[in-house]
Amino acid sequence: MDPIRVGIIGFGRSGCGIHANAIAHIPEQFTVTAICDLLPERRSHEKFPLAKACASAEEVISDPGVELVVVASYNCTHAVLAEKALLAGKHVLCEKPFGYTTADVDAMIAASKKAGRILQPFQQRRFEEDFQKVREICRSGILGDLTYIRISWPGFARRWDWQTSRRYGGGQLYNNGPHLIDHAMELFENREPERVTARFRNALSSGDAEDEFDVLLQAAGAPDVEIMISATCAFPQDRWLVCGKAGTLRGSGQKLEWKYVDWSRHEKRPLDLHPLEGRRYCSEKLDWQTGVWEAAQNTDAGAGAAPAPKPVLKLYDSLYRAVRLGEPQLITPEQVRKRIAVMEQCYRQNDIPFPRESRS
Ligand SMILES: NC(=O)c1ccc[n+]([C@@H]2O[C@H](COP(=O)([O-])OP(=O)(O)OC[C@H]3O[C@@H](n4cnc5c(N)ncnc54)[C@H](O)[C@@H]3O)[C@@H](O)[C@H]2O)c1
CATH class of the missing domain: 3.30.360.10 (Dihydrodipicolinate Reductase; domain 2)
Structure with a gap:
């Protein structure tokens, strides 16, 4: 058994509630070895008592015990942290939004190619x-x-x-x-x-x-x-x-x-x-x-509800296959770039500025 060692940045509804809880169900594929949050009381999980508690994203990104970084922090931090983690040699699973602009996505894709690491957008609802x-x-x-x-x-x-x-x-x-x-x-x-x-x-x-x-x-x-x-x-x-x-x-x-x-x-x-x-x-x-x-069971998780676990596990399984077995990703950064291009257009035509951390 060679589970992928995961460091999670941002341990809230998503980092803890979606990602760590899902990983707890698939110990043969993934394990959590580092947990980072701005809030000290959010740096642990009962199912992963040995995970290192980190005060900064940089600690996770530079940790040699981490193979895959899950970026589940505030939206405005996604592209910057994902790019840093890739350039540090980690695979990255990036929560949505997958950056704000195509410039954000392009920088992440370039970093992934340069480092030869997998960049996985977290669009689990594709599997609903x-x-x-x-x-x-x-x-x-x-x-x-x-x-x-x-x-x-x-x-x-x-x-x-x-x-x-x-x-x-x-x-x-x-x-x-x-x-x-x-x-x-x-x-x-x-x-x-x-x-x-x-x-x-x-x-x-x-x-x-x-x-x-x-x-x-x-x-x-x-x-x-x-x-x-x-x-x-x-x-x-x-x-x-x-x-x-x-x-x-x-x-x-x-x-x-x-x-x-x-x-x-x-x-x-x-x-x-x-x-x-x-x-x-x-x-x-x-x-x-x-x-x-x-539906065989109640799977509806509309706006405001916690997402259903099955699509999350499906995405994790495909990520495991991509990282460990070299199989093609089911959801690629290039596909999701097209979605970001649409969203970017929506904000631009309404003159809504992008957050400071964005590349645009
Ligand atoms: N895919 C999904 O279905 C889904 C569902 C919920 C949330 N999300 C995404 O997950 C991300 C987090 O949302 P949430 O609902 O978990 O928010 P949340 O407020 O519950 O948790 C965010 C956590 O991240 C921490 N954080 C923020 N910036 C940080 C940083 N730079 N370093 C370390 N910790 C940091 C905060 O302290 C907080 O504990 C968002 O991007 C959101 O869009 C996705």
């Missing part, structure tokens, strides 16, 4: 079952050419922590946005959007960053993809709505349903400019086919 099912149905073609996709994360909640402060790199687009933008770009089949339109609002947040946004991605030959996160929508909405020329899919993390028609089994309808007989409206009976998918 409902998303995987939505993508499978979209790609199957049963809904026909897709016209419009809406991904919604509604909620009605106040927030008052650092994630609401621009100084720390907060704001919903860089907080939960990376997950939705990742899903959207996958459904966009990774094309570069020709037009990105973003609107931001600060409704209930105590800080100066947005807690609501909607983003529209458009390109010729691709469906319009709209993404929204709301802090003032108290009624549940479908997370997924996918419209196509042959059918529609809707649903949530628990349940998806879709219905579609086979147009070749319907009467042809050429343009007829004569007023319809009997003053009728256009109406016809459609021969619907239907499908349903239900």
Whole structure:
């Protein structure tokens, strides 16, 4: 057994709650050997009593007992710490956001290439079952050419922590946005959007960053993809709505349903400019086919909820295979760079400055 020795920087909801807790389930693949937080009381974990307690990120990055650095500190620190750790010869698992700008990502990728170390973006929600099912149905073609996709994360909640402060790199687009933008770009089949339109609002947040946004991605030959996160929508909405020329899919993390028609089994309808007989409206009976998918267990972890563990373990497994077995990464920095390019455009078109630590 040769588990990868992990040093975690930032030991809060993510560093402790997501990463260390996940690693505790896969001792044959990973173990935590160093824990760092600005707060002294956050430098330990009961499952890893031998882990070194570190007061600074530099201590973790320079520790020869650490092979992989998990960057789970404030958003504004990600790119800088990831680059430093790579140049110090560590593999890096970087929480979202994967930097703020493409310049941030490019510097991380360059450091990873120079050092010959793996740089892994932490986009675990790519492995969520409902998303995987939505993508499978979209790609199957049963809904026909897709016209419009809406991904919604509604909620009605106040927030008052650092994630609401621009100084720390907060704001919903860089907080939960990376997950939705990742899903959207996958459904966009990774094309570069020709037009990105973003609107931001600060409704209930105590800080100066947005807690609501909607983003529209458009390109010729691709469906319009709209993404929204709301802090003032108290009624549940479908997370997924996918419209196509042959059918529609809707649903949530628990349940998806879709219905579609086979147009070749319907009467042809050429343009007829004569007023319809009997003053009728256009109406016809459609021969619907239907499908349903239900999650085996409750996996829905929307905005504000702790993420489900299964996708986290899947990402860790793929990272282990990349580091120890040389297998290709399932989620690459180059893919995630395209998402950061979209997010960068959203902030630039709204004249929102990037945090100081960013390269732009
Ligand atoms: N992938 C996901 O689903 C997911 C979920 C939650 C959080 N996150 C990400 O994890 C990161 C942390 O968020 P959180 O919710 O855990 O916040 P948190 O406030 O719970 O914890 C952050 C911790 O990092 C420490 N910290 C900050 N800067 C540091 C530094 N330079 N050196 C050492 N420690 C430092 C803080 O003291 C704090 O304890 C964020 O980037 C967030 O976007 C990702």
